[in-house]
Amino acid sequence: MKYLIKKIGTLIITLLIISLLSFLAFQVIPGDAALSKLGTGATGEKREELRREMGLDRPVLERYGSWLLDFIRGDMGESYTYSIPVSEMIKEKLPVTLAIAVMAFICMLAVSIPLGLLAGKYSGRLPDKILMVLDQLVMSVPGFFMGILITCLFGLVLHWFTPGGYVSYQEGWGPFLGYLIFPALSIALPKCAMGIKLLRSSVIGELGQDYVRTAYSRGNSQRQVLFGHVLKNSLLPVVTFWALAVADIVASSVILEQVFTIPGLGTLLVQSISNRDHPVVQAVIVLVAGLVVVINFFVDVLYGIIDPRVEVH
């Protein structure tokens, strides 16, 4: 319980600092928001007027406070480029990116746990060596190239999906998820490779532990030792990796959305960066970072549940 309260405290502070940093980052842009909105041709007076209107003449912390309150209430400002509320643009794209990320995460777990266990158990033997070579190879493929390769293989050769044929979730969840499987896979594969490698070395380490010998001495079979004792223990360090991987998965989604031409948060972010549409960039980044922090929080809590020793320190 104490652990949970402490973690919630850290969560709130982290969220506050992240939002503050993101807010400040966009305050130091050369030429302030009023300037970017009006263009360089505007007169000084007009600029001052707009600055007042936008509240840019108030102290920074005060502006941060009101910005944060607005943000929490769902008012994320207005896009410079499209002059529509940022929240509406985001609301539409968020489910897309979220779906990709969740699928990639599930895919990562589903592949790396069994293969990591296998490689660890048979370490040094042929299947392990083949797997390790493949692993290193997969880790060397840039994310977007993985996406292109997967498009080639599943889209152009096997015809399992139509490249570029994204279907919005508003038109049907089945085809929507069916299309997103492929970017999710492209994101997950490199993470799988890393996860397999980590779990493998963790399993090798745990197999040498005394408690494994104890488990055998009580008459457990190899399978019982592996699943009843070793698995849980070897997952502990990997759970930490998974928490970090969440951030990477979301980031990779930014790139893979481009490869698969999917209108998600990532595409929105890249477009807004090109258009210097700062309110949108700011909102997306705060949202994504917030999401990552919250997921990390849940992983931490999960860690506390798996490992009884955590409560102590």
Add this chain to the structure above:
Amino acid sequence: MEKGFYRYNMVVGGILAGVMTVFMLVGLFYTPYDPETMDPFLKFAHASLAHPFGCDQFGRDIFSRVLQGSGTTFLVAVGTLAIGAGTGTFLGLATGYFGGWPDEAIMRFNDLIVAFPSILLALISISLLGPGKYNVILALGIVFIPSFARIVRSEVIVHKDMDYVKSARLMGVGHMRILFVHILPNIKGTLFSALAIGFNNAVLSEAGMSYLGIGVQPPDASIGRMMSEGQAYIFTAPWSILFPGVVMILMVLGFGLLSDGCGDRDA
């Protein structure tokens, strides 16, 4: 058996990394053809002796473009490491060795930074700085500082309590000399491994950013941007994307194996 496997990894990785480094260095100064010269007669030309990687949609020699792009990649990666690893190592050495509140503050800040995916951080920086080769170096360099600081710090913490450091201190050796002459050479294995991984991350991040069109800008060549352009012709001219991709994989693979071999062995 395991050890042999890792040594094998390291040898293969070393050779590969060496060859690719030479490739990248050459790309900085020399290309067989002008990478920008378009030749309508060579549009989508297949691979041949004259054009080993074939030609792209404008009839430009892909090999020359990849070579030049590799040069850019190398420049960005080395620049990034110079900023990221340089500053990070210095911070890690200082905070790990002296401890105290600066250490605590920097580590908390580190934890915070982890929440931002590194490419996202780089994207924010780019959106503030604007795209371009040097801004990419600056953005990635800053983004890489925390991870190096963290790695070096944890190594220093282990080493500063070891007997050789204690005895050096007893003999009156100054802090700076202990840090740079005594501790630094002893953590070079870890540092080298981290550098190789950092190199890879820089290469991959630059490629990703350039692919998105917010990294290296023309006229600087970039493999990431080449591939984004080639993606449209994946059926008509698969080589325009395949060869750049393979070169990139070889670069990353070489340094990955090398880092694997010289870092902590996991078995």
Add this chain to the structure above:
Amino acid sequence: MLEIEGLSIGFRDVEPPLEVVRDFSLTMEPGEIVGVVGESGSGKTMTALALMGLLKSRARITSGRMMFEGRDLLTLSRKGWEEVRGKEISMIFQEPMTSLDPLLTIGRQMEESLRLHTDLDRRERKRRVLDMMEQVGLPQPEKLYGCYPHQLSGGMRQRVMIGAALITNTRLMVADEPTTALDVTIQAQILALLKKMNQEHGTAILFISHDLRVIRSICSRVVVMYRGEAVEMGSVEEVLSSPQADHTKQLIAAIPDRENRLRGGKERS
């Protein structure tokens, strides 16, 4: 009950092949406590692990015979070993700190053998575990049942190990340096506990230690091992009062003088 004859264990993957145990023989009767004593590296732990079929894959039994209750242990299949371990022969280890699974509750670990070898339902298993906790002197069994190993002291963990090993009423327990990692007062308590369990349950104990004092306080017979060979064997009094092998004399001499004088042991040789 147990008959080991001419047991040799070697590592095959080193050149020249290394034999860590040579021609080791031992017999044990039901309910007996037999000690195996020797310095580290003398092959006593190897022997113990061989008896459980737990040798690491690099070590192999190169010759010999091990009979337990009329069954030849060396011909057992993997499945056969799973039936013997924890049901007929159990084992406790030197490091109570690391020998328990850190992520499972005490109760879960103590009932493991019951779960593997009997058809008892959950409630009955719990009842027996609580009962066993009482017997091995663990306070507040109900509370400890849901605790994790890190919440217990070393002595308590070793009690847990002993209770877990005896819960299926095994005929033989192999104790590999069970008190070495504990401090002296706890050591005495654990030894007393082992003796008590031996008397109450009739479990035979093969007690392995490097410490003759410990062996003296608990065993009736002792085998002295040196460099993989049994150099001396006999009742504890015999061996201690008139040691034949040079190595036994050295071991006795290693016992601190004061204690030697107090107990009328042999002079330094």
